[in-house]
Amino acid sequence: MKEVLREKVEKAIEELYREKPEGFKIEKPKEEKFGDYSTNAAFLLAKPLRKSPSVIAEELSRFLAEDSMFEKISPERGFINFSLSKDFLIKELESLITEGEDYFREDLGKGRKVQVEFVSANPTGPLHLGHGRGAVVGDTISRLLEFYNYEVVREFYINDAGRQVYVLGVSIFYRYLQLFGKEREYPEIEKLFEEEGYKGEYVKELAVTLKEVLGEALLGQSLEEALEKLLSADFPFELNYLNRLEELDSVKLCSSFGLDAMLHEIKRDLEGIGIDFDVWFSERSLYERGLVEELIEKLKEKGYIYESEGAVWLKASELGDDKDRVVRKSDGSYTYFASDIAYHYEKFRREFDRVINVWGADHHGYIPRLKAVLKALEIPEEWLEVYLIQMVRLFKGGKEVKMSKRAGNFVTLSSLVEEIGQDAVRFVFLTKRSDTPLDVDVNRLKEKSSDNPVFYVQYAHARISGVFREYEKRYSESVENIPVDFLKHLWEEAEFKLVKKLLGMKDELVSATLKREPHAITYLLIETAGLFHNYYNHHRILGMDEEVMKSRLLLLKALRIFIKLGLKLIGVNAPDRM
RNA sequence: GGGCCCGUAGCUCAGAUGGAUAGAGCAGGGGAUUUCUAAUCCCCAGGUCGGAGGUUCGAGUCCUCCCGGGCCCGCCA
Secondary structure, eight states, rough: HHHHHHHHHHHHHHHOOOOOOSSSHHHHHHHHGGSSEOHOOOOHHOOOOOOOOHHHHHHHHHHTTTTTEEEEEEETTTTEEEEEOOOHHHHHHHHHHHHGGGGOOOOOSOOEEEEEOOOOOTTTTTTTTTHHHHHHHHHHHHHHHHTTTTTTEEEEEEOOOSSSHHHHHHHHHHHHHHTTGGGGOOOOHHHHHHHEEHHHHHHHHHHHHHHHHTTTTTTTSOOOHHHHHHSSSSOOOOHHHHHTTSSOOOOHHHHHHHHHHHHHHHHHHHHHTTTSSSSEEHHHHHTTHHHHHHHHHHHHHTTTTEETTTTEEEEEEEETSOOOOOEOOOOOOOOOHHHHHHHHHHHHHHOOSEEEEEEEGGGTTTHHHHHHHHHHHHHOGGGGGEEEOOEEEEETEEEEEEOBBTTTTOOBBBHHHHHOOOOHHHTTSSSOOOOOOOOHHHHHHOOOOSSHHHHHHHHHHHHHHHHHHHHHHHHHHHHHGGGGGGGOOOOOOHHHHHHHHHHHHHHHHHHHHHHTTTTTHHHHHHHHHHHHHHHHHHHOOOSSSSHHHHHHHHHHHHHHHHHHHHHHHHHHOOOOOO
């Protein structure tokens, strides 16, 4: 809508003044008396034309008034205010109803390839609420991009190479030893576990499983037998890591088994909120293919690598970061940053036009160093977008449910899904801008009332469907068969207010997509649902004169198209009855 | 000490590249149901946009400083 207006204004300016002003705005005035849209174009023309804004506004208004799109154009103190004509609005509404959700679609992406990397949680424990929020944000960004014709790849980066995976193995092995009362016989294992081990219940459960399948096999020297037993046992998941185990050692055996088990659990948790990744990218594979070394070599050739104190450093400070960063430690092992360099170069090689990372906010310090690498590799900075997700706190009846990582108990994503359901979880994670902390009140989300925004929106959809059902029952005719021609019988102010809001949603959706602000969708939905409930409470539909009834049914149909689309874009169901 | 984010109604939060009298939901007060779903709606009240300067026709929005809160600042991931 704004684009259409912009073109008209531009054209008028060109014909009247032969000027091409840039950066003028088309906006929705807050007050109705200023019309449906307005522009500040006259202000910007005042200087080059050496005329007062109000004179320019008047001249432009007179020129544009011919257009049948407008009911009225009024210049006011330099602003130009547009009111859309009913004919125009009805014609647009007609297209909305005939085209369905495609009405809102636009070819923003032109098929360009975008990768969205999100969650990427360490496979050393179950997903918690923060991961869940990142998952929903990443998935919703993906859905929005897909809707606008981008080719999206959803990717999960598996940190299966570093020390954390080893610590997972130690933790499982330690718990396993405990089951036999033998932990004292392995002092290094015990020490490492006490200091850094994963202490959650799930580790104990894995140990119990190992005991059930293997008996004492991991205690003695019968590791080959243990591996064989595990591989031939019946698990609900594949043993990809265990199958590729190179070095036979109890901790590594435990960590490989743990990886397989945790990844399976993570996938299941994500499925529980309707998220499916296209690519599960293994960090380890970067090392196996020699990419990490290759990239460090590449950076070295460009002169950005040096050695000091036995470690290998990137001259990040020359590239916009505040200090230099270690890529290879003095003990010869690589930092997480090193594989990240390789990973992002790998993304670049895969020819994505754009790469979007959704990270936990605690990673914000990594952005400058990653951008530094891009600069060194001569990859344009805009190629990589990073969005940060702030933490989620859980409240029950006004009291915070604390989570403590050290004690190993945290609120898992799956437990929240179990409690309030997939729809509520997805919705609530989008009720705030993602870079600010979010408080989730479980009790409120279980309520079935207008206090609960999920129900409020879904109910609007169900209510419209209910009206349609009743119409079909009473008149033995489907709403689908009502000709759009009946729209011309809409006449009430309230109805046109709704229509304008609805048509404006096209701009709003585009803006939410370009700004990568998935939370905006929930606000748009709540607003639309509110307008509908309001309208519904003041206007009868069934039983009115045929013309009025059918025009209103069509209006409801248009509303339902948008609500359904909005819900689809955030991955929430649109029920026909509740 | 340095960096990032934040500070808007009692509470939770919206406010696109600066635009006209700053919005919504909850909580509080008052009302609406012979109905197509009251799982809903309407009205009222509530504000020095943390503070002070600056930029300009115009600042919640941009700049500087200060106050307050969160997160980060490792040869951890």
